[in-house]
Amino acid sequence: MPKQAGNRGRGNPGNRNPGGGNPGNRNQGSGGKGRGSKTNQAAARARVAEMRAQEAARKRRRNWLVGIGAAVVVIIAAVAITLAVTSNSGSSNRATASTPKLKLASLSTLGTLKPLPSPGPNGSEGVPVPAGPSLASTATVASGKTVDGISCDRGEQVAFHIHAHLTVFVNGAARQVPAAIGIPGAQAENTPNGPFIASGTCFYWLHTHAPDGIIHIESPVQRTYTLGDFFDIWGQPLSANQVGPARGPVTALYNGRVYQGNPRDIPLEKHAQIQLEVGKPLISPASITFPNGL
DSSP states (O other): OHHHHHHHHHHHHHHHHHHHHHHHHHHHHHHHHHHHHHHHHHHHHHHHHHHHHHHHHHHHHHHHHHHHHHHHHHHHHHHHHHHHHHHHHHHHHHHHHOOOOOOEOOGGGGGGOOOOOOOOOBOOTSHHHHHSSSSSSSTOOOSOOOOBBBBESSSSSOOOOEEEEEEEEEEEEEOOOOOTOTTTTEEEETTTEEEEEEOOEEEEEEOSSSSEEEEEEEEESOOOOOOOHHHHHOOOOTTEEEEEEEOOOOEEETTTTTEOOOOOOOBOTOOOEEEESSSSSOOOOOOOOOOOOO
């Protein structure tokens, strides 16, 4: 009997010890699981952060591509508009400013020409003034009304500003192209080389400042003006048989060559040198040097 009791006494503590070991085993398992859970959560957070970063990068790339695309569209549209405007403007300018092809012949077709007389003294524009009377006065000059679509403005226009030169001979004698053509109410200023028309009631786009043959083309639009326009503003006739009051066969020279056609159609181009000769003898073509500013 005592042995049995002793056996139970010794066995019970032994039985509890294994049980006591069980909590230790459970604590170790729980600690491992906690550390594993924290590691997994950190990895998950890192993965989420990485995914968000990648998504943000993709979004930025999409926005960049969209922006580039929009910019390209805008640039293409701008280029298309510019080309259209330029094309239309160019077409318009060609339509209004183009010079018709001139029919010109050699001077040899005129036969023998008399030598050009000595030029007169330089006038107020630095260009020789012919030693002869005026072809016609400016008494019949247009008074300010529009002529051939050409207005008379209070100030000179400079958007299109060029100069041509006109020489006139009648039966071999020089004639002046007077000052103040195209300038109603002209007011002259005296200079060391003669008078210069500085002001007036208005200025036609084609006009003269001095009796030296310089035609000023000063227009708000670029277009081709003709010698006929100039004579209409002057109020003088011009045809194949008449230049102002002078009548007879008209020979026209253009830049040293014979112009074949109606003299009214002669274009007033930059630095064009035009010569009209009524009757005979015919005179060799004049040629001037355009001073700076003309």
